[in-house]
Amino acid sequence: MRSCLALLATALGALAAEPQSKRSLLMLGGVTQIVDAEGKVVWKYPAETRDGCVLPNGNILLTLHKSDAYPGGAVIEVTRDHKVVFEYKGTQAEVNTAQRLPDGRTLLTEAGERPRLLEVDAAGRIQVEIPLQCTAKNPHLQSRMARKLPDGHYLVPQDRLVRELDATGKVVWEYKAPASKLDNRTFCALRNAAGHTLISLTIGNQLVEVDAEGKVVWELRQGELADAPLTRTTALTWLPNGNIVFSNYDARAPRPKLVEITRDKQVVWTYVDGTKFGVHEFQLLDADGKPLTGALR
Numbered sequence: 394m395r396s397c398l399a400l401l402a403t404a405l406g407a408l409a410a411e412p413q414s415k416r417s418l419l420m421l422g423g424v425t426q427i428v429d430a431e432g433k434v435v436w437k438y439p440a441e442t443r444d445g446c447v448l449p450n451g452n453i454l455l456t457l458h459k460s461d462a463y464p465g466g467a468v469i470e471v472t473r474d475h476k477v478v479f480e481y482k483g484t485q486a487e488v489n490t491a492q493r494l495p496d497g498r499t500l501l502t503e504a505g506e507r508p509r510l511l512e513v514d515a516a517g518r519i520q521v522e523i524p525l526q527c528t529a530k531n532p533h534l535q536s537r538m539a540r541k542l543p544d545g546h547y548l549v550p551q552d553r554l555v556r557e558l559d560a561t562g563k564v565v566w567e568y569k570a571p572a573s574k575l576d577n578r579t580f581c582a583l584r585n586a587a588g589h590t591l592i593s594l595t596i597g598n599q600l601v602e603v604d605a606e607g608k609v610v611w612e613l614r615q616g617e618l619a620d621a622p623l624t625r626t627t628a629l630t631w632l633p634n635g636n637i638v639f640s641n642y643d644a645r646a647p648r649p650k651l652v653e654i655t656r657d658k659q660v661v662w663t664y665v666d667g668t669k670f671g672v673h674e675f676q677l678l679d680a681d682g683k684p685l686t687g688a689l690r
Contacts, residue, residue, distance in 0.1 A: 416664070418664070422442065422642075422670050422672050423441050436453075440457050441457070442456055443490075444456040446676045448470070448493055452472050454468070454493050455470075465484050465487070466488035468483075468499060468501050469481075481511075482517075486504050487504040488502065488504075490537075492540055498512045498521075500512055505532050509524050510525055510562075511523075523547070527551060528552055535551055537580045540583070550582045553577055570592075577594040577597035583629055583690065585689060588605045589603065590603050591629055598614075598615045598623035599626065617658055618660055621641075621663060623641060624644045625641060625643040627640045627672070628672065628675050629690065632689075636654065636661065638654075639654075642672060644671065644672075645669065650666065650671065677690075
């Protein structure tokens, strides 16, 4: 009997380590790859990444972790055969964001002695530079997944805050994460059409949605998902139907690395694979490998 149970446990463990996916996605982190809806890896890039996306032209925009080739990190655009067609080399400790803007510029943030948000053109020339106000001395906390909003403002998660900056860099809105013994660092912030902001509190293992006044109107805490424990929540995607997809950066099989939930906190999809790396950021793709229409990230 014991041997049968052991065999069953081994089989279940093997199944858990196999990719399980009903969505195609771009994974960013210690492994950079595109996984199709069947869980098959269809594209890989040999670098550690922090942020990125599949572009409408099929190329991939990537924020690179610092390396020998890029000691200050970088943002690059690569073709599917790894040809670099755009490059911005970081000049400080880290580069943390990559967002391709409608006008063709690329938004990024640099952390270090002079924390700043930049917009650069196709040649990598700086067109917009906004110094970032930071209390954190640790470059890793000076800026996380910054995004430009449709009105031209910027949302910048940093330290234990989310700040909205106008085009001049003035702080026009701010949300301070609630006090927590687990250190509620902010990682990702998304603003929907109703003016609500969805925020991931990574080490605190919590998601919060706040209104324009900063009032919490929805939240997800550790222990509320029976089959999907929160393990360092990082990246977020807000779907048109109101569902939320988030990444568990510290999750390893059999725990899910990505989880999709409804507003009433029902788990409708998870992604598990056998890689030893966490998902730092991700992008959901459609059946043709293009960005999922209407997904906010």
